[in-house]
Amino acid sequence: MRLQKIVFLSMVLLLTLMTVAIGGSYVLFTVSNNREQQKDLFKTRAMVLLDAAERQVLWDDRMAMKQFLVNEIKGSDLLDYAFVTVDGMPYVSTFSKGIPVTLLQQSAASDQPSVWEFQDTAGRVFYDIRSGRSPGGTVLHLGLKRRAIDRQNRNLIVAIVVISLVTTAAGILLAVVLARRATREIGVLADALRSYRDLNCNEAPAIFATSSDVEELVQSFKLLTEQRRLAAEEIQILNMELEQRVKDRTSQLEAANEELDAFAYSVSHDLRAPLRGIDGFSLALLEDYEDKLDAQGKDYLHRIRNACVRMGRLIDDLLGLSRITRGEMHLEAVNLSDMVRNIAEELQRSEEIRGVEFQISPTVVADADPVLIRTVLENLVGNAWKFTRRTDRPRIEFGVTGDIGSMVYFVRDNGAGFNMEYVDRLFSAFQRLHKSDEFEGTGIGLASVQRIIHRHGGRIWAEGAEGEGATFYFTLGGGAQ
Amino acid sequence: MNRKLILLVEDNPDDEALTLRALKNSNIANEVVVARDGTEAIDFLFGTTQGDSCRLPELVLLDLNLPKVNGFEVLKRIRADSRTHTLPVVILTTSDEDRDLVEGYKLGANSYVRKPVDFEEFRKAVKTLGMYWLVLNLAPPSNRI
Numbered sequence: 049m050r051l052q053k054i055v056f057l058s059m060v061l062l063l064t065l066m067t068v069a070i071g072g073s074y075v076l077f078t079v080s081n082n083r084e085q086q087k088d089l090f091k092t093r094a095m096v097l098l099d100a101a102e103r104q105v106l107w108d109d110r111m112a113m114k115q116f117l118v119n120e121i122k123g124s125d126l127l128d129y130a131f132v133t134v135d136g137m138p139y140v141s142t143f144s145k146g147i148p149v150t151l152l153q154q155s156a157a158s159d160q161p162s163v164w165e166f167q168d169t170a171g172r173v174f175y176d177i178r179s180g181r182s183p184g185g186t187v188l189h190l191g192l193k194r195r196a197i198d199r200q201n202r203n204l205i206v207a208i209v210v211i212s213l214v215t216t217a218a219g220i221l222l223a224v225v226l227a228r229r230a231t232r233e234i235g236v237l238a239d240a241l242r243s244y245r246d247l248n249c250n251e252a253p254a255i256f257a258t259s260s261d262v263e264e265l266v267q268s269f270k271l272l273t274e275q276r277r278l279a280a281e282e283i284q285i286l287n288m289e290l291e292q293r294v295k296d297r298t299s300q301l302e303a304a305n306e307e308l309d310a311f312a313y314s315v316s317h318d319l320r321a322p323l324r325g326i327d328g329f330s331l332a333l334l335e336d337y338e339d340k341l342d343a344q345g346k347d348y349l350h351r352i353r354n355a356c357v358r359m360g361r362l363i364d365d366l367l368g369l370s371r372i373t374r375g376e377m378h379l380e381a382v383n384l385s386d387m388v389r390n391i392a393e394e395l396q397r398s399e400e401i402r403g404v405e406f407q408i409s410p411t412v413v414a415d416a417d418p419v420l421i422r423t424v425l426e427n428l429v430g431n432a433w434k435f436t437r438r439t440d441r442p443r444i445e446f447g448v449t450g451d452i453g454s455m456v457y458f459v460r461d462n463g464a465g466f467n468m469e470y471v472d473r474l475f476s477a478f479q480r481l482h483k484s485d486e487f488e489g490t491g492i493g494l495a496s497v498q499r500i501i502h503r504h505g506g507r508i509w510a511e512g513a514e515g516e517g518a519t520f521y522f523t524l525g526g527g528a529q
Numbered sequence: 530m531n532r533k534l535i536l537l538v539e540d541n542p543d544d545e546a547l548t549l550r551a552l553k554n555s556n557i558a559n560e561v562v563v564a565r566d567g568t569e570a571i572d573f574l575f576g577t578t579q580g581d582s583c584r585l586p587e588l589v590l591l592d593l594n595l596p597k598v599n600g601f602e603v604l605k606r607i608r609a610d611s612r613t614h615t616l617p618v619v620i621l622t623t624s625d626e627d628r629d630l631v632e633g634y635k636l637g638a639n640s641y642v643r644k645p646v647d648f649e650e651f652r653k654a655v656k657t658l659g660m661y662w663l664v665l666n667l668a669p670p671s672n673r674i
Binding site: 313317318320321322323324325327328329330331332353356357359360 | 541543544546547550593594622623624626644645646647648649651
């Protein structure tokens with residue numbers, strides 16, 4: 049229901065109820081008051097009449113008395129008069145058909161004047177005003193048709209009803225006007241809200257309210273919308289700037305990656321070729337000019353060749369490291385236990401006499417890139433294999449600790465271990481904690497491992513002690529880049 | 530001359546010498562023609578340098594990183610021509626980049642061999658290649674001379 053209608057209906061209801069209540073109570077009060085006044089008036093009249101009729105009663109001149117009474121009725125509100133004897137017999141009356149029996153029966157003898165109301169057989173209501181005993185021994189009964197009194201009352205009621213109706217009509221008119229007046233402001237407010245609501249529309253029509261408070265509301269809302277619009281524009285600009293920045297950074301990153309890619313490609317081609325020349329011609333010298341070289345010369349050439357092979361391996365490892373950074377990752381559920389078991393079998397086959405004891409937790413599964421994670425496990429397990437070479441009863445363990453969601457995988461060995469002082473250098477490229485004649489290696493492996501773990505959004509760290517083995521822990525943080 | 534001919538496409542003189550030495554060491558006595566860039570290789574194969582006696586090689590050892598016309602382009606030309614369409618081409622190069630491998634096979638290389646830094650291993654690879662492609666492998670009839 050619309051507000052205007054609600055206001056209108058409630059005002060009309062209230063006004064009607066008020067009018068009815070006030071008018072009704074006034075009518076009731078006035079009617080009863082009137083009746084009492086009439087009765088008093090009649091009483092006085094009866095007394096006066098009785099005094100006036102005293103002489104006729106004395107003379108028992110009923111004709112004159114009746115004439116007197118008829119004259120008296122003319123021009124007055126009174127209907128009929130009736131004089132009744134003390135013993136209840138009719139004496140003189142103006143009733144054309146004689147005094148009604150009911151009136152006679154009810155007019156009990158009394159010395160005191162009194163007034164009461166009664167009905168005759170025709171249904172007419174009379175007010176009977178009985179005066180005291182006259183000298184002639186008669187009692188005066190005065191009759192008055194109720195209609196005479198009612199007429200007065202009816203006029204009053206009609207007047208009140210008319211006034212009430214007029215008041216109510218005026219009230220309704222007022223209600224209409226007020227309802228319109230009050231809701232027009234609400235309408236203005238609603239219009240304003242609707243017009244200024246749209247953030248993109250900055251040319252909404254100006255809306256003015258009549259009342260100052262609504263006007264204030266409208267202006268406040270307009271201001272708020274304006275502020276919101278400005279804020280939205282600012283956010284849009286910021287977003288665009290941010291997007292542009294991201295685009296710039298991405299293209300810079302792509303360019304850097306491309307450069308790295310080109311660099312690695314040319315390294316792959318151009319750095320290895322001269323090495324092959326050095327190695328090849330050293331060997332040619334050793335083979336073709338064997339008789340012209342002494343032992344020291346041959347030793348130098350062997351050293352040259354060893355260095356070539358080592359450098360070749362370094363280049364390969366470096367390229368491998370850069371490939372780990374460049375390639376795309378494809379995450380899937382990988383059974384790490386199977387992978388470690390597989391790597392262990394390959395290692396056992398390569399050096400059967402070692403007799404390393406493997407302890408692998410069953411069904412360790414992780415979300416990872418299968419190729420990259422295999423590189424990690426190959427390096428970690430391979431390191432453990434390498435560094436347990438001088439250990440009695442070598443043992444390598446793969447397992448997992450921690451809860452679901454924060455799994456920590458580990459590879460543990462009881463090999464050469466390392467000094468915790470140098471733990472920071474473990475994962476840097478080309479950093480080695482052991483002499484190369486003790487344990488071979490280029491120092492790239494753990495750097496690659498760390499890079500792969502980082503690409504998976506994980507972390508890697510190590511614990512160990514010299515001569516007591518090492519444990520490498522890593523997490524795979526859900527594959528975030 | 531009924532000897533099977535090998536075309537070696539190689540721009541690096543060191544690698545050329547080493548490859549020739551490896552072939553010699555492996556007792557592969559076939560005649561070897563060396564093309565020092567892609568253009569030379571194409572000229573040799575499609576006749577502009579040989580006059581009338583157009584001899585097709587039994588095997589092409591192809592390097593990828595060549596001046597002027599690179600190895601892939603040479604391979605493309607070989608595969609596009611009906612005379613050399615089925616000619617065995619072995620890519621013999623330094624690179625082991627995945628994309629080179631993929632591109633090589635896509636363009637129809639018969640084999641892809643990486644040149645090891647260690648000459649002894651290189652020699653082993655060349656010997657195996659020669660044994661396989663010149664002795665064991667049967668070339669399609671059109672290439673037989």
